[in-house]
Amino acid sequence: VMLITRKYYLFPMARSTSVMFSSSLKPTMPKLSSGLLLLSFCCIEATTLASLPSSYLFRQTWRIHEKFNLTGDQYSLKRQSVCFASHNFISKNQFLWQKYSCDERVKKQMRRNKYDLSVSQSSRDMSNGQSTEKRKKHDNNHGKRARMRKSDLDNLLRGIGLVPVQSSNSKKKRADAKNTQSKKKKPCVKGISYQLPLESRKSSFAIFEAQPTISLETQLKYTQKGHAALRSFLPNDVIQQLRFELIPHAAKHALAAWRQKVEVQLADSSEPYHRQNAWSITNNLDSIEKCHDFLESLGMDPTTDLPFLQYFNTWRTSSSNVPVCPTVTDLCLSQYLAHTASVLMDCSSVRLYQDSLFHKRPGDGWTPWHSDARMAPFDTSKMVTFWIPLQNVPSLEDGGTGLIFVDSSHSDFALPYWNGVDGKEYDRLEGRYDNGSGDDNGGVSDHMPLAIGDITAHSGWTLHCAESATSLEKGQDRYALAITYVDGRAEVREDVLTWNSGNISSSEKGDKEDVWSFKSWVQEVEPRSQFRHSLVPMVWPVDMRE
Numbered sequence: 194v195m196l197i198t199r200k201y202y203l204f205p206m207a208r209s210t211s212v213m214f215s216s217s218l219k220p221t222m223p224k225l226s227s228g229l230l231l232l233s234f235c236c237i238e239a240t241t242l243a244s245l246p247s248s249y250l251f252r253q254t255w256r257i258h259e260k261f262n263l264t265g266d267q268y269s270l271k272r273q274s275v276c277f278a279s280h281n282f283i284s285k286n287q288f289l290w291q292k293y294s295c296d297e298r299v300k301k302q303m304r305r306n307k308y309d310l311s312v313s314q315s316s317r318d319m320s321n322g323q324s325t326e327k328r329k330k331h332d333n334n335h336g337k338r339a340r341m342r343k344s345d346l347d348n349l350l351r352g353i354g355l356v357p358v359q360s361s362n363s364k365k366k367r368a369d370a371k372n373t374q375s376k377k378k379k380p381c382v383k384g385i386s387y388q389l390p391l392e393s394r395k396s397s398f399a400i401f402e403a404q405p406t407i408s409l410e411t412q413l414k415y416t417q418k419g420h421a422a423l424r425s426f427l428p429n430d431v432i433q434q435l436r437f438e439l440i441p442h443a444a445k446h447a448l449a450a451w452r453q454k455v456e457v458q459l460a461d462s463s464e465p466y467h468r469q470n471a472w473s474i475t476n477n478l479d480s481i482e483k484c485h486d487f488l489e490s491l492g493m494d495p496t497t498d499l500p501f502l503q504y505f506n507t508w509r510t511s512s513s514n515v516p517v518c519p520t521v522t523d524l525c526l527s528q529y530l531a532h533t534a535s536v537l538m539d540c541s542s543v544r545l546y547q548d549s550l551f552h553k554r555p556g557d558g559w560t561p562w563h564s565d566a567r568m569a570p571f572d573t574s575k576m577v578t579f580w581i582p583l584q585n586v587p588s589l590e591d592g593g594t595g596l597i598f599v600d601s602s603h604s605d606f607a608l609p610y611w612n613g614v615d616g617k618e619y620d621r622l623e624g625r626y627d628n629g630s631g632d633d634n635g636g637v638s639d640h641m642p643l644a645i646g647d648i649t650a651h652s653g654w655t656l657h658c659a660e661s662a663t664s665l666e667k668g669q670d671r672y673a674l675a676i677t678y679v680d681g682r683a684e685v686r687e688d689v690l691t692w693n694s695g696n697i698s699s700s701e702k703g704d705k706e707d708v709w710s711f712k713s714w715v716q717e718v719e720p721r722s723q724f725r726h727s728l729v730p731m732v733w734p735v736d737m738r739e
Contacts, residue, residue, distance in 0.1 A: 398431055398520075401527035407536045415537050419603035419655035420596075422640035423533075426648050427581065431520065435674060436583045438518040439550050443504055443672070450502040450552070451484035452476075453709045458491055460705040500560040500659070504550040505710040507674075509728065521548060525676055530579060531733035534678040537650055538575040542681025543733035546576070547710045551673045553594055555665035559658065562599070562619055565677060566653030568707040570690075570715050573683035576653025583672040586643040592664030593641040594671050596649060596657045599626055600636040603654040622656060653679070681731055687720035 405426070415421040443450070452475045459471035467474070478484050485495045493499070507518045508525040516522040524530060525548055534543045546569060566576050580596055587593040599622050602608070608625075612618045618625065626636025640649050651657060662671060688702065690712065714728040731737045 398428070398434075398523065400428060400431070401523050401529050404528055404532040407533060412536065415650060415652070416539075418598070418600040418638075420598040420600075420640075420649060420651035420657070421537075422643075423579075423648050423650060425644075425646045427646045429645050431524070432581075432583055432645050434520045435518075435524075435581070436672065438520055439504075439507060439583065439674065440672060442507055442518055443502070443550060443552050446504055447502070448479075448481055448484070450504055451481050452478055453503060453505075454499055455484050455487055456709070457705055458488065458493065460708070462491070496556055498558055500553070500558050500661075502552040502554070503706075504552070505707075506547055506728075507550055508545075508548050508676075521674070526730070526732055528733070528735060530676060531678065533579075533650075534577050535733050537577050538678070538680060540575050540680045540682075541734070542731060542737055543678050544681045544683065545730055545732050546571070546677040546679045547707070547729075548674060548676045549710070551671075551675060553659070553662045553665075553671040553673075555662050555667055555669060557662045559661040562622055562656050562658045563704065563706075564602075564654050564656050565651075568704045569653065569677075569679070570685050570711050571679050571683040572686050572721075573680050574654065575680035575683065576677065578651055578653065578675050578677045580649045580651070581674045581676070582643050582645075582647070583674065585645055586641055586671070588642045589639055589660065591642075592660075593639075593643075594660050594662050594665070595639060595641040595643055596651070596659055597637060597639045598651060599656040600638055601626060602636075602656040603652040653677075678732070681733070681737070682723065684722060685715060685718055685720050685724070689715055689720075 407423075411421050411423065455478060456471050456475040459467040459474060462468055462471075474487075478487060488495045488498075508516075508522045510516050510522070525545055531543050531545075535541070565578050566573070569576065582595065586595040589595075589597070602622070605626075608618060622637075640647075643649070665671065690708070711729075714726050718724040718726055725731070
């Protein structure tokens with residue numbers, strides 16, 4: 194009776210509070226259906242409301258309509274709206290329309306104030322999961338929707354004698370947020386940050402966040418011989434993704450690779466003009482054909498005399514701070530490789546030096562004996578390179594072009610001391626060493642065949658080479674990604690580069706193959722000091738990452 198006689202004042206609140214009560218007590222009474230609960234609490238509510246003064250009920254009900262413009266399944270404020278499920282309030286328009294149904298002046302005023310009931314219907318459609326296009330169109334026409342703060346809604350419910358119900362999901366989210374805030378942040382060494390912050394990137398493969406276990410046998414072989422094989426170290430899908438990114442990258446930047454080869458030949462030229470103007474000459478070669486012609490003018494055959502084409506630092510980001518090859522970036526900066534490098538080098542901190550993509554084309558010549566540390570700008574004995582073939586590599590007898598190593602050459606201090614960097618002893622290394630096996634290979638060994646996922650690791654001072662690709666047929670190009678790390682405490686030598694009228698010539702010591710890799714940053718750091726630079730970032734331990 195009370196609900197009927199007070200329908201304009203009590204009915205909206207009765208409908209809402211019945212849902213509130215049933216939602217709050219339903220979990221405690223699982224055997225009762227929601228329909229019975231709704232009916233029972235409507236009765237309880239009617240009894241409760243009947244005992245309250247009508248002036249109080251009208252005041253509280255009017256507070257709801259004054260605070261909100263209540264529509265079918267959505268509260269909407271005058272300037273903002275909030276989605277709220279399972280409510281059947283009548284709108285303020287409908288409330289006034291019913292109460293003043295005989296007053297045409299009020300209706301006219303409502304129309305003048307743009308109380309359009311079609312907006313309420315449109316709002317109901319939006320809350321029922323309409324398409325994104327309709328939602329955007331509705332927002333443009335009627336203002337963007339915004340969510341009302343839950344605290345305001347709770348205060349309103351308390352004002353009419355209701356207890357707000359907190360969902361279990363909200364409790365869980367609040368507890369998770371509290372636990373997250375309670376965790377202490379790991380310390381971080383101050384310095385220049387990465388071009389791409391590590392914390393902002395999520396690795397494309399979960400294995401990159403793991404720390405692999407390197408067996409003691411592998412560590413012992415690496416320490417004694419200066420090289421080791423890591424079988425099934427990378428999953429097949431990682432290798433396939435690397436191929437998907439790197440092969441198109443090589444095709445796109447082929448001109449840069451040819452320019453680099455020309456500059457290396459000019460830097461080693463016997464003519465002073467070529468050595469002093471290597472950079473400017475190379476920069477004027479604007480096509481691969483011109484690079485071929487220039488190499489031929491130096492007495493070289495571009496198709497057979499070159500050992501490979503090389504592409505440096507594919508891990509770095511573009512000018513728009515987007516990774517050029519995202520999987521390479523993730524792999525180079527990963528804990529997976531950084532931790533492995535730390536174990537093999539036996540050092541507490543690790544710096545990423547560079548990555549290089551080696552493209553050996555059918556017909557390319559052999560890769561001469563060399564050591565990577567002779568090409569790097571660091572004064573250190575702790576350097577490791579992971580050589581990752583992007584396809585199967587057959588055995589040496591079947592034409593494999595994998596790396597061949599001189600056992601224990603990384604600990605041969607006599608070779609560079611007595612013979613310099615270009616002594617004749619480098620032409621007869623096969624007879625200089627003995628690997629202890631009693632065979633006649635002179636201490637030269639390899640890890641071929643290599644399946645997809647197998648990689649090799651070698652020290653920066655380990656001598657190694659690779660056979661020519663004359664046995665490869667057209668379309669069987671061999672690609673390999675080499676990633677090099679150094680001791681985090683390694684210092685840059687002061688004689689790495691000399692500048693002459695804007696041209697770069699490498700120091701008389703060491704090879705000039707990697708000048709293209711480090712010339713962009715080496716002049717920006719102080720020699721013989723600990724430094725930080727975004728192009729050669731610290732990657733291990735994790736709390737030392739910039």
